[in-house]
Amino acid sequence: MKRRVSVVVLALMVAAACVIVRLPGASYSAQDREVISSGATAHYWAGTDDVGRDRGVRVAVAVLLGLGGAAAAAAVTTAIAAGVGALAAFSAPAIASVLMLASDLFLSLPWLFLLMMVRSFLPLTTSPMHSAVVTFTILAALGWPACARAVYRGTLNLRSSEWMIQGRASGLRPAQLLRRHVLPHLLPLLVPQFLICVPAFIVAEANLGTLGLGIAQPLPSWGAMLQELDNSASLATSHWVYLPVIVLVMVLLLLESLTAEV
Amino acid sequence: MRLELRHITPLVTILFGLTAACQAPKSPNELAWAIRYDPKTFDPAKVDEQASEEVRFLTGGVLIRLNRKTQQPEPELAASWSVSPDGRMISFHLRSGLRFSDGSPLTSKDVVWSLRRVLDPATAAPVADEFLAPQEVKVEAPDALTVKVHLPKRVIGVENVFDEIAIEPADRPSEGKVTSGPFIVADYKRGQYVQLGRNANYWRRDAVGAQLPYLTGIRLDVLNNREREISSFQRGEYDLIDGLPPDYFGLLQKKNPSAVLDLGASLNTEEMWFNQAPNAPLPDYERAWFQNRAFRVAVSQAIHRADLARIAYDGHATPAYGFVSPANRAWHNDGLRFPHEDVGASSQLLAGAGFHKNESSLIDAGGHAVKFSILTNAGNAARMKIATLIQQDLAALGMQVTVVALDFPALIERLMHKQDYEACLLGLSNVEPDPNTQMNVWLSSSPNHQWNPSEKTPATPWEAQIDKLMQEQGSTLLQKNRKLAFDQVQQIVADQQPFIYLVYPNTLYALSPNLVGVQPSIFQPGLIWNIANVRRQGTK
Numbered sequence A: 001m002k003r004r005v006s007v008v009v010l011a012l013m014v015a016a017a018c019v020i021v022r023l024p025g026a027s028y029s030a031q032d033r034e035v036i037s038s039g040a041t042a043h044y045w046a047g048t049d050d051v052g053r054d055r056g057v058r059v060a061v062a063v064l065l066g067l068g069g070a071a072a073a074a075a076v077t078t079a080i081a082a083g084v085g086a087l088a089a090f091s092a093p094a095i096a097s098v099l100m101l102a103s104d105l106f107l108s109l110p111w112l113f114l115l116m117m118v119r120s121f122l123p124l125t126t127s128p129m130h131s132a133v134v135t136f137t138i139l140a141a142l143g144w145p146a147c148a149r150a151v152y153r154g155t156l157n158l159r160s161s162e163w164m165i166q167g168r169a170s171g172l173r174p175a176q177l178l179r180r181h182v183l184p185h186l187l188p189l190l191v192p193q194f195l196i197c198v199p200a201f202i203v204a205e206a207n208l209g210t211l212g213l214g215i216a217q218p219l220p221s222w223g224a225m226l227q228e229l230d231n232s233a234s235l236a237t238s239h240w241v242y243l244p245v246i247v248l249v250m251v252l253l254l255l256e257s258l259t260a261e262v
Numbered sequence B: 001m002r003l004e005l006r007h008i009t010p011l012v013t014i015l016f017g018l019t020a021a022c023q024a025p026k027s028p029n030e031l032a033w034a035i036r037y038d039p040k041t042f043d044p045a046k047v048d049e050q051a052s053e054e055v056r057f058l059t060g061g062v063l064i065r066l067n068r069k070t071q072q073p074e075p076e077l078a079a080s081w082s083v084s085p086d087g088r089m090i091s092f093h094l095r096s097g098l099r100f101s102d103g104s105p106l107t108s109k110d111v112v113w114s115l116r117r118v119l120d121p122a123t124a125a126p127v128a129d130e131f132l133a134p135q136e137v138k139v140e141a142p143d144a145l146t147v148k149v150h151l152p153k154r155v156i157g158v159e160n161v162f163d164e165i166a167i168e169p170a171d172r173p174s175e176g177k178v179t180s181g182p183f184i185v186a187d188y189k190r191g192q193y194v195q196l197g198r199n200a201n202y203w204r205r206d207a208v209g210a211q212l213p214y215l216t217g218i219r220l221d222v223l224n225n226r227e228r229e230i231s232s233f234q235r236g237e238y239d240l241i242d243g244l245p246p247d248y249f250g251l252l253q254k255k256n257p258s259a260v261l262d263l264g265a266s267l268n269t270e271e272m273w274f275n276q277a278p279n280a281p282l283p284d285y286e287r288a289w290f291q292n293r294a295f296r297v298a299v300s301q302a303i304h305r306a307d308l309a310r311i312a313y314d315g316h317a318t319p320a321y322g323f324v325s326p327a328n329r330a331w332h333n334d335g336l337r338f339p340h341e342d343v344g345a346s347s348q349l350l351a352g353a354g355f356h357k358n359e360s361s362l363i364d365a366g367g368h369a370v371k372f373s374i375l376t377n378a379g380n381a382a383r384m385k386i387a388t389l390i391q392q393d394l395a396a397l398g399m400q401v402t403v404v405a406l407d408f409p410a411l412i413e414r415l416m417h418k419q420d421y422e423a424c425l426l427g428l429s430n431v432e433p434d435p436n437t438q439m440n441v442w443l444s445s446s447p448n449h450q451w452n453p454s455e456k457t458p459a460t461p462w463e464a465q466i467d468k469l470m471q472e473q474g475s476t477l478l479q480k481n482r483k484l485a486f487d488q489v490q491q492i493v494a495d496q497q498p499f500i501y502l503v504y505p506n507t508l509y510a511l512s513p514n515l516v517g518v519q520p521s522i523f524q525p526g527l528i529w530n531i532a533n534v535r536r537q538g539t540k
Helices: A003-023 A055-090 A093-107 A111-121 A128-159 A160-167 A174-208 A222-230 A239-260 B005-022 B049-058 B107-120 B126-131 B158-162 B226-234 B246-255 B284-291 B293-302 B305-312 B341-350 B382-395 B408-418 B435-442 B461-475 B479-496
Strands: B030-035 B064-066 B073-075 B076-084 B088-092 B139-144 B146-150 B183-189 B193-198 B217-222 B240-244 B258-265 B269-276 B318-319 B355-358 B362-363 B371-377 B400-406 B423-428 B500-509
Touching: A003 A055, A003 A239, A055 A093, A055 A128, A055 A174, A055 A222, A093 A128, A111 A128, A128 A174, A160 A174, A174 A222, A174 A239, A222 A239, B030 B049, B030 B240, B049 B183, B049 B193, B049 B217, B064 B158, B073 B076, B073 B158, B076 B158, B088 B107, B107 B126, B107 B139, B107 B146, B126 B146, B126 B158, B126 B408, B126 B423, B183 B217, B226 B240, B226 B246, B246 B258, B246 B382, B246 B500, B269 B293, B269 B382, B284 B293, B293 B341, B293 B382, B293 B479, B293 B500, B305 B382, B305 B500, B371 B382, B371 B408, B382 B400, B382 B423, B382 B500, B400 B408, B435 B461, B435 B479, B461 B479
Parallel strands: B030 B217, B371 B400, B371 B423
Antiparallel strands: B064 B073, B076 B088, B088 B146, B139 B146, B183 B193, B193 B217, B240 B500, B258 B500, B269 B423, B269 B500, B318 B500, B355 B362
16 A cells, blocks of 8 residues: 555656656756746746756756666666576576675675776766766666675575476476576565665765766756755755755655565 | 653753863963864975965964065064175074073074075975075074075075075974974874964064963864864854855855955966867867867857856856956056957857857867867866856857866876866966966976976967066066066967966955954965964953
8 A cells, every 4th residue: 555655656756757847948957147046936936056057847857867767777787686696596506606706796896986986987078968877877787796696595495496396397498497487486586676776776876976976967966966955055045955855855765665565 | 751851951961061072172362273184294394285384384483474465575583684686695684582482592593504404405395496496505694693695596586485484493393392483383183183382482572562472372173174164163163264165155244244254356266278288188170179279269258257256156256367366466467458258259260260050069170069078176066166157158159068077186197197188177276476486387398287288399389488488587687577578478378268267266264253453365374474463352
């Protein structure tokens, strides 16, 4: 029940964001230099940021970009994890331990430092949209190992289950086994992994953005908008500066409540 | 069970008590403010960064002090001095009865020892370079109150060099514990604070004969956190803030208008430039844009500097068109002709240089869309805003600009070592008004000649001309001729726009209103240069 409410609210938020972004005259980058750091006005319902951009539209774009990017990254990361985990479970113990060693190695990387390094090696003319793609790709590429270990454990149990033995005995080929028995049984493991990754990636992007890395201006992202909050002077300009953080917390709460009930 | 208020109160009291205990106690006639990092050294001869310099300024006794208000040298430990007509001999006559903080007498012997120590290559004193050939400088003391300094060649503005040399007791260097200035280093806890105590033997007295300094001590807290610094100032724990960030100015002003000061344009500049280095890993057509004067001027003309000052600096900056700030009255070229803001003229200029507009993008003669990135350092809010504003200004010309903020080490790596960038946005701080201090930026052979560093021979005739004029102003004796040469350098830079100057950030200070005797100046250290005369209201 609670889960259904969360899904509906989240869908409504996304729909509202889509409408706001498509409103005539809506632009996330146009600077109205006569209206800087304002509260709600007749023209800007959520005010403007410190260079005169429409805060409402920027938050809406950030919602879509954050959710879309994080969901795509989470899908990729879950797929990699499923692949690596299943492969390890079904291959020789030596290969399995190499694969698990690789995922342990990934887990022990100082990922923040790595992200900073990757960001500084990117071509400087990377467009804002590309920078968003790169940011989420890196998150996806770094997010899979923890999940892969869970999948590996789960698949190992499956492998030695009686119906798998029976399947093998009745002459099913590995591909058929995988499709008919393994994947359907792994799904209850993969869906929560996916749902856990989405909010985690949103938070990771926000953290990167507050460091000035991550998604490039003028594309709005949570991180870039939260940066505005790190100085008490800008907090004093208008209560609307809290809008991005309120919406971010709402989105994360809704996403977390989805995982809690799976 | 409900927690009642009376249960909470003792807890709150304890907590407050604890936080108060963390702060070293401050007596009523003591000042406190924050320095951003630990001083690297307390040895006055080895100072090469701001925190150490501040401590030297407060503790070191000098022969001559530069008055930051009038920009004139004034006698300090030396009662008088004279420079020979050829500029190669300076003789100082010391005040009589001078003493160090430990009570021992200060004579010409101590001065000679301190000067020789600074000049000695083994000390590696950064200030020694200002004598041009420090090893050949001779120092002698004909009597207990006279010191003569012989220079191998004339040094322009040589008096100012002595403002940076602290006189210490001969053969007893003490790292600031025994000084001839207004304060001594009394205590230091790494990462926490530097405590300065009053030098009871300081030579200076006020108009009614009272011993200076008025203050009993100064506490310099090591704190690299603007938010905390500002809230401590608001609580009255700190008495001043040097270099107040512009966004906080309004906040402090709202609470107490007399606590903030905007002295107008500082000597510092914010500028952007294009990478013109021939060995930079850029496509040839891009390098051709950047080396094209018309392209640079067009970019300069399309930037709305008044918006940068108003939006990125909350109005606390002055639009800049040249590299010498109007605050530098002695050297600013008042007749400077520069390209005025005009987007129409800018488009025409680009059209004349073979660029044309295709829908919304600008295309060069070879069919390449004009796209480039502006590099800046992460973590500087004002600079990031400037970059975002310029992004939109240049979009009006059809240029697609991306803004990239990198952490400082990565930025320096690209800028200085690999030259792998297209355009860069940074600021330059100028501590001294004299053009000689800018040699490292303008000489084409210099590694800090950013748009094309370390040129073997000047790449363009105008860079050769700048080289010649800078050398000329550095070697000529007549002030008028120096000014003439330096004015021409300013004009060439305005014509060629190798650096596109954007704004002069204003000098902003926060100052506790109950301090008496502070004479704020745009020249560093602007609030404390006459610290001996500063006191708190109602104290003697």
